[in-house]
Amino acid sequence: MKPILAEVITIGDEILFGQITDTNTQWLGAELTKIGIRTIRKSSVGDKKEAILDVLKEATERADLVIITGGLGPTKDDITKATLCTYFNTTLERNPEALAFVTKFFESRGRQITEINAKQADLPLNCTYVPNDWGTAPGMWFNENDTVYVSLPGVPFEMKNLMQYRIIPLLQKQFETPTIVHKIIRTVGIGESFLAETISDWEDALPGHIKLAYLPHFGQVRLRLTGTGDDATLLKKQLDEQVEAVLPLINSYVFGFDDDELETTVARLLSDKTWMLATAESCTGGYVASQITKYAGSSAYFVGGVVSYSNTVKVNQLGVKPETLSQFGAVSEQTVREMAEGVRKTLGANVGIATSGIAGPDGGTPEKPVGTIWIACSTEKKTVARLLKLGPYREQNIQLTSVYVLNLLRQTLLEEN
Amino acid sequence: MKPILAEVITIGDEILFGQITDTNTQWLGAELTKIGIRTIRKSSVGDKKEAILDVLKEATERADLVIITGGLGPTKDDITKATLCTYFNTTLERNPEALAFVTKFFESRGRQITEINAKQADLPLNCTYVPNDWGTAPGMWFNENDTVYVSLPGVPFEMKNLMQYRIIPLLQKQFETPTIVHKIIRTVGIGESFLAETISDWEDALPGHIKLAYLPHFGQVRLRLTGTGDDATLLKKQLDEQVEAVLPLINSYVFGFDDDELETTVARLLSDKTWMLATAESCTGGYVASQITKYAGSSAYFVGGVVSYSNTVKVNQLGVKPETLSQFGAVSEQTVREMAEGVRKTLGANVGIATSGIAGPDGGTPEKPVGTIWIACSTEKKTVARLLKLGPYREQNIQLTSVYVLNLLRQTLLEEN
Structure with missing residues (x-):
């Protein structure tokens, strides 16, 4: 069986100039892979008619499926639809079904439809209208010269829902995939x-x-x-x-x-033991807690946490001894152990994890350079601490510390089985 | 003056299949824009020689500068260098300067260099070697047929540093930019x-x-x-x-x-007043604190926070009244007000912000559907709460709530001027 080949095109100067983060193409690549369609190229071009026409022509030569995102919003810098008309040698016409949809969308939010909004219902005559239940820019499906073209809005959650609930079922009908x-x-x-x-x-x-x-x-x-x-x-x-x-x-x-993440792995290990977790974060500033709670259902095993950015909070909320802070400093094995133990006891959890370090870019000393970070994990049986020697980059230090402290938690949970 | 046109090419099946997040191209687009070079296209292709040759050829026809990232790691799925040799009709040769660098890199970390590592010093004969102080895959600079080609490793922090400290100065010498x-x-x-x-x-x-x-x-x-x-x-x-x-x-x-963010704007407003902020988070689970602390220097205006995922933590750490929780529920105006006031007082801050809601996808009721989220901001003078009615998507709800609560904080700080 010949593989079905896809190309993904994103349109927008804002992507080329690096002014927005493009999360759409990664997601699209993953979804196409899941249904056995092989993405062979992704391209981004600016809001320029000639550039869009060129990339459409090139993609058509290589691919069975071309997915286009972006350039469909209501404002004046969007030109995808006009360019698709040129490419397919057709014209825009206001689609009554799409207009009814957009009108209802605004009415249900207590707003009058404006002419700019109504223009979103103007579609190339040769397309099949694909309703977008999550926003006002419609999806469009074209089938020309043995190639399927799908045009989707660039707003990530609209694009994703439109793709998942409308387009993927259509693609599975259209193509026989390997x-x-x-x-x-x-x-x-x-x-x-x-x-x-x-x-x-x-x-x-x-x-x-x-x-x-x-x-x-x-x-x-x-x-x-x-x-x-x-x-x-x-x-x-x-x-x-x-x-x-x-x-x-x-x-x-x-x-x-497969889809396991460190967070979901520790979630499973915690749930197996019916244990509750608590976090005490200094240098990670809430990042570890946010990684745990981005998963639905985390309240079943996460009791909460303390972001102890100041020493006062370390002492008052976590019970770190003032002598420990004055003798060893906030970034020390002693402090991080007391943080992990303290948050476990104070928040009534079975296991506590803690981070304290110099995330950077400033604040380093010869003895404790930027990237010096202590992590700890505390259970009723024991408290384990580890020293990380990371680099000069704040964002990377925060993310790596989160990975390492969750791995320390994972190892602790496995050992206590 | 004719504008300098650039194309950015990323190489790797993992990008096409959506298995890694590509943050490189956004960053590159922004950096090129800053120095007046206009990115006209970004392309991603897989680890396939033919595909890489095609995209190089196409980019060469349109651009003055072609930047290639990825496909330079030590493992067997990387083929960029071999393909560049084919494209430029040259061969790989072990570069002594690059070899010395890689050897030193491993020795300084107490490790012996392996043959796989040493291969990273094999470079196409027509390139100028650009040392990478942040990793083992070297940068390469080619100047052929009036086009400059730059090949960079795909690891983001290596790529970014190599670009910032080595390549951009070279580009500014090479091109006269508009x-x-x-x-x-x-x-x-x-x-x-x-x-x-x-x-x-x-x-x-x-x-x-x-x-x-x-x-x-x-x-x-x-x-x-x-x-x-x-x-x-x-x-x-x-x-x-x-x-x-x-x-x-x-x-x-x-x-x-320009580069202002909500977080840096409230940072400035807080610093102007020499006020300290504290956060109490339920549905955002630490995300708001992590957004504030991702900026260096945040300890100057952020005292810390409590992630009160369970009701016990709301009562014990924040002083929310048990009657409030039993009468109105955790997701209510009364609770979020007590959370904001509680965290301000308990953590000794001048202003407290709080979030409590149903982030989803589960946990909604007819009275309080998923997306029902309360936010509050409390100062010594007053406490203001607002109800958000967001959608069904957990990640989006968390991020939007963070934006709205920081905006409420911003408005409060402006009013109290």
């Missing part, structure tokens, strides 16, 4: 090079239809196995066998598979 | 359409060399004015005049300009 099976092994605490050395014999012996990729990201490396063929059950079995073969070599670094 | 001046007006609390209606007369009267773009993002809209010409001082003056003209129409929504 079978691609992924299996991801998720590791933490080992670098890419050393991981590669450790498993190189196994990697060299992989069969040709199974491909391996290393995906490093903030203290973690994901190993992605991709199998291509016709038989999903067989592919899954083959990938599982490869995973079985490699696991003994890297077991202590593996925290999960 | 003058582009940007001015951004940052608004919060007004939608894109209504903003556009409000300022449409002003927008229509903008001169041809000044372009306006609307950049909406999570409850905020940035208005970006771009002026192109030869005289930076004149352009700046013209943009400032346009800003002066539009401000009276939208003043109450404007919180800052």
Whole structure:
């Protein structure tokens, strides 16, 4: 079976000039992969008619499916629809169904529709209108010269919902897709090079239809196995066998598979024990708590936390001894241990984790340079602390500290089984 | 002067398949814009020689500068260097300077260099080696057929540092760049359409060399004015005049300009008053505190916070009355007011902000559907609470709540002046 090839085009000067973060194309790539459509290129071009026409023409030559996002908003810098008309040699016409939808959208919010809003219902004559229940810019579906074109708004949550609930079912009807099976092994605490050395014999012996990729990201490396063929059950079995073969070599670094995250792994371990977690954060400033609570249902195992940015809060809310702070400083093994113990006891949790360090870029000293960060994990049985020696970058230090303290929590939960 | 045109190419199946977040291209676009180089296209292709050769060829036809990131790591799925050799009809050779660097990099970390590491010093013969002080994959600079090609590693902090400290100075020597001046007006609390209606007369009267773009993002809209010409001082003056003209129409929504963020704006307002802030977070779970503390120096105005995920923490750490919780529930005006007042008093701050709501996707009731969120801001003078009616999406609800509670804080700080 020939693979279905897709290209994703995003339109907007704001993307080229780096003024907004494009989260759409990553999400689209992942969703297309899940249904067996292979993305072969992503392109971003500016709000220029010629540039959009060029990229459409090029993509059409290579792909079976072209997904276009952005350039559909109500304001004057949006020109996607006009350009699609030129490309398909057609004209815009106000679509009654789309107009009724936009009118209702504004009325339900107690607002009168303006002419700018109404223009969102103007669609190229050759498109199939795809209603957008999450906003006012409609989706459009074109099927011309053996290529399917889908145009979606650039607002991420509108695009995602439109894609998930409307477009993907249409794509599955339209295309016969090959079978691609992924299996991801998720590791933490080992670098890419050393991981590669450790498993190189196994990697060299992989069969040709199974491909391996290393995906490093903030203290973690994901190993992605991709199998291509016709038989999903067989592919899954083959990938599982490869995973079985490699696991003994890297077991202590593996925290999960596929969509597992460190946060969901510790969530599962906490839930298994019916334990509650509490966090005490200094240098991470609430980031660890926010990572835990971004998952729905976290109230089942997370009691809460204290962001103890000032020493007063460390003493009053966490019970850190003033002598500890004056003798060893806020960034010390003694302080971080008392923070972890303190938050566990004060908040009535079974396990407490804590961070205290110099995130940077300023505040370092010769003895404690920027990147000196202590982490701790405390249970009723014991408290463990570790020193991290990270780099000069604040954002990276915060994110890495979160990964390492959650890994320390994971190891503690496993040991106490 | 002819503008210098750039294309950015990222290489890696992991980007096409949506398995990593690409933050590099946004950053590169912004940096190139700052030095007056116009990015006209960004492309991502997979780890396939033919695809990389195609995109290089296409980019060369359009651009003066081609920046390539990714595909330089030590593992076997990286093929950028080999492909560059094919493209430039040359071969790889171990570069002694690069080898010495990589060897020293590992030795300074107490590790022996492996053959996989050493291969990172193999470079195409026609390139100029650009040392990477932040990792082991080197930068490469090519100047062929009137086009400059720069190849950078994909690891964001290596790429960013290499670009900032090595490549940008080289680019400024190489190219004579036109003058582009940007001015951004940052608004919060007004939608894109209504903003556009409000300022449409002003927008229509903008001169041809000044372009306006609307950049909406999570409850905020940035208005970006771009002026192109030869005289930076004149352009700046013209943009400032346009800003002066539009401000009276939208003043109450404007919180800052250019790189201002809501967080840095409230930081400045707090510092002006020498006030300390404290946060009490339920549904945002530490996200608000993490947004405040991601900025260096935040300890000067942020005392700390409590993530009161459970009711016990609301009562014990924040002093919310148990009767309030039993009578009105955790998601109520009464509770969020007591949280804001409680955290201000308990943590000894001048102003406290609080969030409590149903972030979703579950936990809604007919009376309090998902997206029902209360926010509050408390000073010694008064406590103000507001009800937000947001949507069904957890991540969006958390981020929007953070924006709205920081805006409530901003308004409170302005009023108490």
